[in-house]
Amino acid sequence: MRAASIAAALYAAVLYGFIFLPVAVLVLFSFQGGRFPIPPFNGPSLAWYAAVLGDAKLMAALLNSLVVAVVSSAVACLLGFLAAYGLARFRPPGTALSRALITAPLAVSTLIIGLGLLMTFSMAGVERSLLTVGIGHVVINLPLCFAILSAQMGDHQVNIERAARDLGASEVQVMALVTAPMLAPGLIAAFFLSVTFSWDEFIIAFLLSRFDVTLPVEIWSLLRSGLNPKTNAVGSIVFLVSIVLVFLLELTVFRKAARR
Amino acid sequence: MTADVELKAIRHRFQGFTAVDGIDLTIGAGQFAVLLGPSGCGKTTLLSILGGFLTPSEGQVLIGGRDVTRVAPAKRPTTTMFQDYALFPHVTLAANVGFGLRMRGVGRAQRDVRARELLALVGLEGAATKKPHELSGGQRQRVALARALAVEPDVLLLDEPLGALDLKLRRQMQDELKAIQRRVGTTFVHVTHDQEEAMAIADLIVVMNRGRIEDRGSPEAIYLRPKSLFSAGFMGEVNLVPGEIGAASGGMVIATTPLGPLALAAAAAEGLSTGERVQLAVRPEHLCLDTAAAGATAIGPATILDSAFFGTHHRCRLMPERSPGLVLLAHLPQSFAGRTGDVVPLAIDARGVVALPADAG
Amino acid sequence: MSPAANTDAQARRRDSARAWSFVAPAVLWTAAFFVVPFAVMAAASLWSRVGTDIVRIWSLDNYVGFFEKPHLVAALVNSLEVTALVTAVSIVLAYPLAFIIAEKVPRRWQRLALILAVLPFWTSYVVRSYSWLLVLAKNGIVNQALLGAGVIAEPLELASTRTATVIGFVHFFVMLLTLTIYANLVQLSPNYRRAAADLGASTVQTFVHVVLPLTRPGIMVGAFLTFVLCIGDYITPQILGGNQELLLPQVIMLQIGRRADFPNAAALSMILMAVVTVVYVACARFLKIERA
Numbered sequence: 025m026r027a028a029s030i031a032a033a034l035y036a037a038v039l040y041g042f043i044f045l046p047v048a049v050l051v052l053f054s055f056q057g058g059r060f061p062i063p064p065f066n067g068p069s070l071a072w073y074a075a076v077l078g079d080a081k082l083m084a085a086l087l088n089s090l091v092v093a094v095v096s097s098a099v100a101c102l103l104g105f106l107a108a109y110g111l112a113r114f115r116p117p118g119t120a121l122s123r124a125l126i127t128a129p130l131a132v133s134t135l136i137i138g139l140g141l142l143m144t145f146s147m148a149g150v151e152r153s154l155l156t157v158g159i160g161h162v163v164i165n166l167p168l169c170f171a172i173l174s175a176q177m178g179d180h181q182v183n184i185e186r187a188a189r190d191l192g193a194s195e196v197q198v199m200a201l202v203t204a205p206m207l208a209p210g211l212i213a214a215f216f217l218s219v220t221f222s223w224d225e226f227i228i229a230f231l232l233s234r235f236d237v238t239l240p241v242e243i244w245s246l247l248r249s250g251l252n253p254k255t256n257a258v259g260s261i262v263f264l265v266s267i268v269l270v271f272l273l274e275l276t277v278f279r280k281a282a283r284r
Numbered sequence: 285m286t287a288d289v290e291l292k293a294i295r296h297r298f299q300g301f302t303a304v305d306g307i308d309l310t311i312g313a314g315q316f317a318v319l320l321g322p323s324g325c326g327k328t329t330l331l332s333i334l335g336g337f338l339t340p341s342e343g344q345v346l347i348g349g350r351d352v353t354r355v356a357p358a359k360r361p362t363t364t365m366f367q368d369y370a371l372f373p374h375v376t377l378a379a380n381v382g383f384g385l386r387m388r389g390v391g392r393a394q395r396d397v398r399a400r401e402l403l404a405l406v407g408l409e410g411a412a413t414k415k416p417h418e419l420s421g422g423q424r425q426r427v428a429l430a431r432a433l434a435v436e437p438d439v440l441l442l443d444e445p446l447g448a449l450d451l452k453l454r455r456q457m458q459d460e461l462k463a464i465q466r467r468v469g470t471t472f473v474h475v476t477h478d479q480e481e482a483m484a485i486a487d488l489i490v491v492m493n494r495g496r497i498e499d500r501g502s503p504e505a506i507y508l509r510p511k512s513l514f515s516a517g518f519m520g521e522v523n524l525v526p527g528e529i530g531a532a533s534g535g536m537v538i539a540t541t542p543l544g545p546l547a548l549a550a551a552a553a554e555g556l557s558t559g560e561r562v563q564l565a566v567r568p569e570h571l572c573l574d575t576a577a578a579g580a581t582a583i584g585p586a587t588i589l590d591s592a593f594f595g596t597h598h599r600c601r602l603m604p605e606r607s608p609g610l611v612l613l614a615h616l617p618q619s620f621a622g623r624t625g626d627v628v629p630l631a632i633d634a635r636g637v638v639a640l641p642a643d644a645g
Numbered sequence: 646m647s648p649a650a651n652t653d654a655q656a657r658r659r660d661s662a663r664a665w666s667f668v669a670p671a672v673l674w675t676a677a678f679f680v681v682p683f684a685v686m687a688a689a690s691l692w693s694r695v696g697t698d699i700v701r702i703w704s705l706d707n708y709v710g711f712f713e714k715p716h717l718v719a720a721l722v723n724s725l726e727v728t729a730l731v732t733a734v735s736i737v738l739a740y741p742l743a744f745i746i747a748e749k750v751p752r753r754w755q756r757l758a759l760i761l762a763v764l765p766f767w768t769s770y771v772v773r774s775y776s777w778l779l780v781l782a783k784n785g786i787v788n789q790a791l792l793g794a795g796v797i798a799e800p801l802e803l804a805s806t807r808t809a810t811v812i813g814f815v816h817f818f819v820m821l822l823t824l825t826i827y828a829n830l831v832q833l834s835p836n837y838r839r840a841a842a843d844l845g846a847s848t849v850q851t852f853v854h855v856v857l858p859l860t861r862p863g864i865m866v867g868a869f870l871t872f873v874l875c876i877g878d879y880i881t882p883q884i885l886g887g888n889q890e891l892l893l894p895q896v897i898m899l900q901i902g903r904r905a906d907f908p909n910a911a912a913l914s915m916i917l918m919a920v921v922t923v924v925y926v927a928c929a930r931f932l933k934i935e936r937a
Contacts, residue, residue, distance in 0.1 A: 032745045039742050040761065043820060046776035047765040049786055053779070062784050103671040110667025114660050126671050129679050131925065133877025135894050136914045140682025143689055143907055163678045166671060195663065224770050227879055231901075240771045247775055247884075259772030266767035270760075337839060357843045364843050370836035374858045383854075384844030435844060 047263065054256035061253040072257040082258060085242035089223055092154055092238055096161035097218035101211060103162070104169030109199060112177035113185075123174075127167040134164055138228040145232070152234040160228040165218040172217070176210035216273055220266075286470050287348030287361065287438035288313040289334065294343035296329055303329040304340070305495035311488060313348075313438075316465050316472045318482040321492035322518070327475045328443060330492075334473060335441050336360045348438055358387075361438035365445050369428040371416040377403060377427050378412035384435035402430035405464065422453050429461075433468060440465075442474040446481065458484045479519050483507070491515045509552075513640055516565040523566040523612050529556050529639065539564060539639060542607035543583040546634045553639045561642040568599070570636045571614035573628055580631040586612065588626045598622075604630060690912035699907060707912030717896060721916065724893040727807065728876045731814040732868050738815065739822035739867070740860075746823070747830035759827065762820055774884040777813045778804050781885075805887025813881040818874075822867035829863025830856075869928050873921055893917055 053061035057069035076082055107126055111119050129137060141160050142152075150156065181203065188202045189195075204211065226240040233241060239262070246255055289311040296304040304326045311317045319327040332338040334345060336357035345353045352360050363384070371380050381402050382395035390398075400412055406426035416424055425445055432440055442461075446454045462485045465472045476482055482489050483503040491499040491506060491514070499506055499515035510516035513524065527541035537553040539546050541564065548564075556562060575582040586602040589611065597615040600622070604612060612630070622628055690708070692701050711717050746758045766773070780786050781803035788800040803809055837859065841851040879894040886892065891899075893913065900910035 029749070032741075032749050035741055036745050039738065039819070043762060043816065044765050045786075046773055046780055046816070047768055049780050050768060050772065050776040061779055062782060063786060063789055103674055106667045107671035110664040114664030114667075116661040116664040116668070122668055122672055125680075126675055129675070131873065131921070132679075132683075133873065133894075133917065133921070135877050135879055135897065136686070136918060137679065137682070139897070139901070139910060139914055140686040141678065142901075143911065144682040144685045146907075147685065159678055162674065166674065170671065220767075226771055240769055243769060243771050247771070251775075251779070255772055255775060259768050259776070262772070263768045267764065270764075270767070335843065357839070358845045358847065362843075364839070366836045366840060368834060368836055370834060370840040372837065372840075372855060372859075374861075383841070383846075386854075387841075387845035387847075387850060431840075431844070 050256050051260045051263070053253060054260040056253045056256070059253075060251055061256050062251070072253040073261070075254050076257040076261065079254065082239075082242055082246075082254075085237050085239045088154055088236055089239040092158050092161060092229075093219045093222040096158040096222050097165060097215050099158075100162045100165035100169045100218050101173075101215050104166055104214065105173050105204070105207070105211065107170055108173040108177055109203060112174060113182070126170050129163055130167045130171075134225070135227050137163055138231040141228070142231045152232050154233060154236050154238075156232040157229050157238065160232050161218075161222040161225060164225070164228070165221060168217060168221070169214040172214040173207060173210050176207050181206050212273070212276070216269075285361075285436050285438050286313045289317075289439055289471060289473065290344075290346040290349075291330070291334075292344040292346070294330070294333060294340045294345070296326075296333060296338065296340045296342075303495055304333070307343070307495075307497060309490060309497065309500070311471060311473065313471055314469050315487045316462065316474065316485055317488040317490060318486035319473065319475045319490050319492060320477070320479060320482040320486075320518075321498075322477055324494075325492040326495040327492050331364075331441050331443055331473065331475050334439070335362050335364045337364075362441055363432040363435055363437040364441040364443060365425075365428050365432050367443045367445065367447065369416075369424045369445075371424055371427055371431070373416050376413050376415055377408070377419075380416065380427060381431045381434050383431060388435070398434060399430075402434050403427070405433075405467075406430045407460070421448055422457065425449070425457065426460075429464070433464075433470070437470060439471045439473060442472065444475050444477070446476070446478075454481070455484075461485060483519075491518060493518075508636065509638055510565060510640070513563060513565075516638070516640065521568050521613055523568065523571075525564040525566055525610065526642065527562050527564050527639070529553060529558055529560045529562055531558065537639075542610060543604055543632070544581070544606060546581055546632060546637065548634055548637055548639060552637060556639055556641065562639040563642050565638045565640060566612075566632060567636060568613045568615040569597075570633045571602075571612060571616075572631050572633060573616065573620070575629050575631040577631070577633070579633050579635045581634050582629065582631045584630065585627050586630040588622050588624050588628065590624055591616075591620075591622060602628070602630060686911045686914060689908050690915050692908045694904075694906045694908050707909050708916070710909070711912060711916060716891075717913070720891050720893045720896040721920070723807075723890050724876050724917075725920070727810060727814070727882075727892060728872055731811055731818060731875050732871045734811070734815050735818040735822050735871055736864060736868060739819045740826055740864070742819070743823045743826035743830060743863075747827050755831075759824065762823055766817065766820060770880060771884075773816075774813055774881050777809065777816070777885055781809050781812065804885065805889075807886065807890060809885035809887070810882045810892075813885045814875055814878070818867075818871045821870060821874075822864070825867035825870070826860060826863040829860045833859055865928060869925065872924055876921065877917060 052065065054072055055068040055070070056072065057066040107122070110116070111122060138160060141156065141163070145152065145156055184206065185198050185202055188198045193201065224240060225238075226244065229238040229241050230244065237245075239258070243255055243258060246252060289309075291307050291309040294304055294307040295302065307330060319330060321327050329338065333340050336352070336355060339354055343353070344351055347361055357364075372383065375383075378396060378399040381399040382390075385395045385398060396412075400409075403409060403412055406429055408423060408426055408430070411419075411423075416427065419427065428445070446457055449457060458481060461472075461474075474485065486503055489499075489501065489503055489506050490497055493514050498518075499511045501509075506515060507519050510519065516522045516524075525541050525543060527539040527546070530538040530540050530545070532538075532550060532553075535550050536547045537550055539548055539553070539562065546564065553562075572580060574580060584604060584606045586604040589601040589603055591598050591600040595618075597618060598620045600614050600616050600620075602612045602614055604610060614630070616622070689699065691703050691705065692699055693704065693706055694700070742762075746755055746762075750758050768776075782788070783800045783802070783804070785804070787803065788797075791797045792800060833856070837855050838851055841855045846854065877894055879898055882892040883895055883898075886895070894917075897910050897913045897917070900906045900913065
């Protein structure tokens with residue numbers, strides 16, 4: 025059995041190595057002291073990070089990405105929460121159909137969703153902008169939020185809500201003050217997942233934006249002009265920010281779970 | 285097929301906690317043995333050791349005279365019926381039952397025949413092509429039994445298999461298990477915490493507590509002549525009356541107690557010396573109201589604290605005048621009409637009383 | 646109707662109305678920004694581009710044109726080939742990893758192992774694909790390592806080929822499949838394995854006859870996700886694939902970019918959707934899990 029364990033460890037090491045390879049290269053060559061992010065590696069230099077921070081267009085794109093991600097995710101979570109609540113608590117006729125409709129976009133490529141929106145907006149005379157990008161992102165994130173929150177709505181919460189109604193709370197109050205806090209982990213998970221997808225989403229952002237762009241689109245333009253360690257630096261920054269976000273999430277979710 | 289089981293000096297430790305602390309046990313071939321005890325007494329650990337899922341820290345396991353202590357479950361002449369049945373959900377009942385045979389290289393046609401035979405034995409004839417998720421809990425359990433028996437093990441191990449069933453179904457399955465065991469002749473080792481279940485099915489009951497064997501024997505032996513305080517208290521309800529062993533005369537031993545002197549049969553006080561402090565195990569059914577009945581020793585009046593009707597008897601708590609601190613539990617006749625506060629004359633039928641050393645377990 | 650039944654029906658109608666006020670926003674949004682665009686695309690696929698305008702004459706020209714133009718059909722075939730290869734390779738690579746994490750890694754560290762596997766994908770997708778370009782370039786790390794180890798004499802042409810596209814895809818989907826297979830493995834009761842061993846199965850037999858069949862749902866879910874995401878992806882083939890062959894999403898984007906031929910792009914998109922739907926229907930029965 026020893027041989028099997030060694031083989032397993034080796035396999036895992038090779039695969040993890042494969043998984044980390046591009047990121048390792050990315051981060052390493054973001055510190056490149058030269059023009060091109062390819063070997064040989066010429067001593068660590070922060071020049072490219074400075075270049076990124078000084079690139080107004082990149083910084084603007086980063087901010088745009090953040091705004092679009094947060095706003096579209098908030099909208100997707102809100103709509104998803106309301107729909108999940110309405111369907112789970114009241115089970116009106118047409119529940120199955122509504123459910124199918126709301127989760128339908130999951131089965132369609134984002135390219136097709138983006139194209140459809142592009143054509144529709146163009147025919148309706150709506151200009152491409154960050155708003156249209158946001159709308160597209162809500163479309164792809166809403167099914168996810170709905171699915172996650174629906175799964176969290178169990179019967180065990182019904183009695184607590186009944187108690188609240190019994191004590192005189194209105195429907196909106198019950199939802200906002202009782203249900204939402206109970207579903208907090210699900211809401212956080214749905215929001216976080218949506219932000220992750222939106223933040224890194226390329227094709228819808230590319231098709232539906234014009235002058236103000238999100239970060240992936242800006243990086244794409246940067247690439248058109250050739251290999252550049254600036255993209256390494258930007259990629260590394262995004263990576264770092266993501267790790268910090270996940271770390272924070274682990275801490276807050278962990279603390280909540282531990283308290284329970 | 286069948287074989288006897290011998291456990292020699294078995295000890296097992298889990299990271300500083302001793303689950304099984306010195307077990308010596310022999311189960312005869314073809315016996316239906318029940319390992320009985322509260323949660324955490326080590327009975328499941330012992331079963332896992334028997335099945336080969338655990339290798340004991342110390343000791344030996346012999347099946348049919350062969351040392352199998354370090355033999356893997358696949359190669360051991362045992363099969364286990366798991367608590368959650370563990371039926372393979374992706375194949376039919378016939379494939380489930382025939383699984384062990386398939387692992388032994390038995391051909392498909394033969395496997396099928398045997399599988400159907402066994403399904404018929406457990407009362408599921410004609411269900412061979414169904415899948416586990418189509419069955420009820422009780423039915424799944426029968427399939428698990430059929431699957432375990434298909435490979436003709438010497439010893440069948442059952443891990444609290446009846447726990448998930450409701451009372452009526454449980455009683456029915458107990459009868460069926462007993463009948464099947466008699467028919468097949470395999471040694472069964474069954475783990476449970478339910479002493480009624482143990483008494484219903486066992487040839488040999490092994491009472492366990494904190495990793496040790498407290499008592500062993502037939503259901504009658506364990507109930508009527510318990511060998512430890514724990515065993516007496518675990519098998520049904522019991523009153524423990526403190527006393528001291530007195531003089532022996534004419535095959536009887538007198539024990540002095542706060543309720544008065546009681547004459548015990550010499551056998552009931554075996555191994556105990558004069559002057560020794562004991563606890564007398566008095567079963568609720570040994571208490572009666574007829575002070576003149578044969579074998580009855582009057583112990584004075586007692587006040588009824590409460591009384592509940594249990595169908596076949598009244599379960600009453602009584603406070604005897606001679607020892608108000610010693611509350612007694614009695615099973616009084618169905619026709620008894622006494623109520624809380626009444627005072628009744630109480631007697632003990634000392635023929636059924638057993639004396640146990642005061643500090644024994 | 647009796648008064649009691651009357652109020653019953655009234656209460657139910659009130660409930661339904663309330664429910665709809667909650668559900669309506671999501672439904673309306675999906676209808677307006679998903680269903681309508683989809684219908685628009687379906688309609689546009691039946692129109693044509695003449696000059697700089699879209700002429701709304703209904704015809705199947707775009708679809709017929711697809712089958713008549715070898716380079717378009719080739720794009721679809723390429724996409725199917727690449728996607729099938731990626732799915733197969735990813736499953737074969739991911740299963741052992743999922744197995745190792747679920748079985749060999751101590752319980753306390755399993756979550757960490759999974760997080761580590763997912764971590765590299767928190768870089769930007771665009772940047773990550775471009776990193777693969779660097780890694781696989783003629784003077785990139787892989788070639789330098791192989792040259793240095795004496796395995797090859799000349800640098801390999803890895804970047805800007807189908808191989809690079811496959812590597813780029815497999816990189817991501819191995820992670821995805823590891824997650825779905827892992828999720829399946831950990832919720833298997835350990836008693837299944839004990840029962841199999843108890844009945845005489847060796848470790849290999851237990852795996853083949855019990856574990857593998859019971860993890861089929863995890864594999865199928867992962868494979869389906871892989872297929873849908875891979876076949877519709879534009880970035881990886883565009884960055885890593887080079888100019889020699891194009892996949893369907895790239896061709897679709899070409900229709901829009903250079904040629905501004907929306908109807909044709911729409912038709913190609915519908916064809917892509919049709920392919921995905923066919924695969925979904927074929928896989929649907931594998932995506933059910935029955936528990937006993």
